[in-house]
Amino acid sequence: MMKMVIDPGHGGEDPGVVAGQLREKDLTLQLALRMRGYLTSRYRVHVYMTRTTDRTLRLRERVSLINHHYADFFCSLHINSGKGHGLESYVSKSSSLDQSIEVQHRIHTKVISLLAPYKIMDRGMKQADMYLLHYAMVPGIHFECLFIDTVDEQRYLQNHSFMTKLGNAMGEGIAKALQFIPRRAGIVYRIIAGSFNQREQAVALQKYLRLGGIDSMIMNVGASHQCYQVQAGAFQVRSNAEARLQDIKDMGFLDAYIG
Ligand SMILES: [Zn+2]
Secondary structure: OEEEEEEEOOEOOEOOOEEOOEEHHHHHHHHHHHHHHHHHHHEEEEEEEOOOOOOOOOHHHHHHHHHHOOOOEEEEEEEEOOOOOOEEEEEOOOHHHOHHHHHHHHHHHHHHHHOHHHOOOEEEEEEOOOHHHHHOOOOEEEEEEEEOOOHHHHHHHOOHHHHHHHHHHHHHHHHHHOOOEEOOOOOOEEEEEEEEOOHHHHHHHHHHHHHOOOOOEEEEEOOOOOEEEEEEEEEOOHHHHHHHHHHHHHOOOOOOEEO
């Protein structure tokens, strides 16, 4: 099963950005809890949180939590400030995690499309070596959601139904991009293109598959968590899985199998 970590920004002694009664640390926790509820009720995924209460947590501790859980992915949630408008996302600049950009594109466009009724401004997909993005051993995405000091966005941030929609939209974007398997799905045929002891080898295979137009995800599996599986699709119809398997074998990856 996929594992992800949701990281509500700030907390405890660190309120993040503040405007009147609104504090970033409370808003990020609200979003994180909604996102967790959405994902765990709909998808077969283990969701860990760096915090579930208003507690102080250093960046270093957040990174070690992400690494400790051998997560496949993490999502950091923040609220912007500076009187602007809209939502932006960040992934690492690091080239070793360049599949992050592909994943970011899939997540970001999904989130923006799900929020279309609210006419949230799309501030774009960006890259920056923020602490977590840089030091976590797995790919992740960092969201800056709306502006705490912009009056019309404050209304959204205080609106429970909007916050639910936003948390759900980010969850759905991640679920689709990372090929989470829906809970209601019966038998699911997963295509395993390869399994490796080194993450770099899994990343290399992922790049080859990408050249052939096949999206894949790297998952940590096995009791010791030192096995990196490249999952190139999950299907509910066996014939679709077999067609994908054949495509991958035709590319020369004869060890691929349906798991
Ligand atoms: Zn922040």
